Amino acid sequence: MKFMEDRILKDGQVRPGNILKVDSFLNHQLDITLLNEVGKAFYERFKDKGVTKILTVEASGIAIACMTANYFGTPVVFAKKSKSRNLDGDLYTSVVHSFTYGIDNTVTLSKKFLGADDKVLIVDDFLANGKAVNGLLDICRQAGAEVVGIGIAIEKGFQRGGDDLRERGYDLLSLAVVDEMSDTGIVFRKEA
């Protein structure tokens, strides 16, 4: 969508290693006005899907999930990347590779917060190889929950995650799809 593309062009920075730095508004400093626009866009697209839970993974996904849940009026559940002393009982677990941090994380979710009655909207700030989203999809599969949509702020279209999800039939809304990026500029995919 235009508001996200405009903001990336205004404040995003392309760095070596296919890194798109958006830390001034999306994942270190958080522009709450922009996050409201993100939440509203996800709500407009998925409001008729009967969403019961917004699912994401810590940490920066929590911001988008909260601002989205504020429109839906549903709870957020976020998967955790490390096992806390506070987490006990039965857990769903899935292994996720973090592109940003260069390591594998086991993400966990308490079974009591996701079940077969849930209709889930998965949200996250970035989609690149799709490892985080696929970890969340794996957790939903374990829970027997229905995934009714996936909302992403920025998709790296030159990596395979988004197109793979589309080919598998998921209803994916990426607010901006970056098909090319370099020192000389950013090319966004035209909306279908």
Next chain:
Amino acid sequence: MKFMEDRILKDGQVRPGNILKVDSFLNHQLDITLLNEVGKAFYERFKDKGVTKILTVEASGIAIACMTANYFGTPVVFAKKSKSRNLDGDLYTSVVHSFTYGIDNTVTLSKKFLGADDKVLIVDDFLANGKAVNGLLDICRQAGAEVVGIGIAIEKGFQRGGDDLRERGYDLLSLAVVDEMSDTGIVFRKEA
């Protein structure tokens, strides 16, 4: 405040090791209605302080920070617990001991997101020994930023963090202060 005390009594669980489990509404599953009440309470208390930034530390603090920022209309900045490939440039750093995870974390914040012109409201879900808040205060000191208030959802009053901050003159609002907890019940501090 009564709404937070009531929710703790309804859904909180006391566990061995001074753990108060509130993962059904505050730090794993997030009750967005409750988080709005938290944000509104912080806004009512600190709205005349000229707040320019809401500061917290990942992960669960992000939820409270976003819902608070939504009332203030200011950006959130959250300190990170691990060094990301995306973090570069000059960083503020401080060492924080996590009671929940039982480890020391170095928290970092990009210098460009906090400076001497900022009036900061620090927020977090829990205050126990005060290590996380003191790490954020240390970062604010390094930045030359003024801390105009501290908002906490749940304070463990039987640990020293909150009273220490009060004695040092900080304007601290804890929505619930747990002075005693055991299998037989929870005792809240009466509001001053």
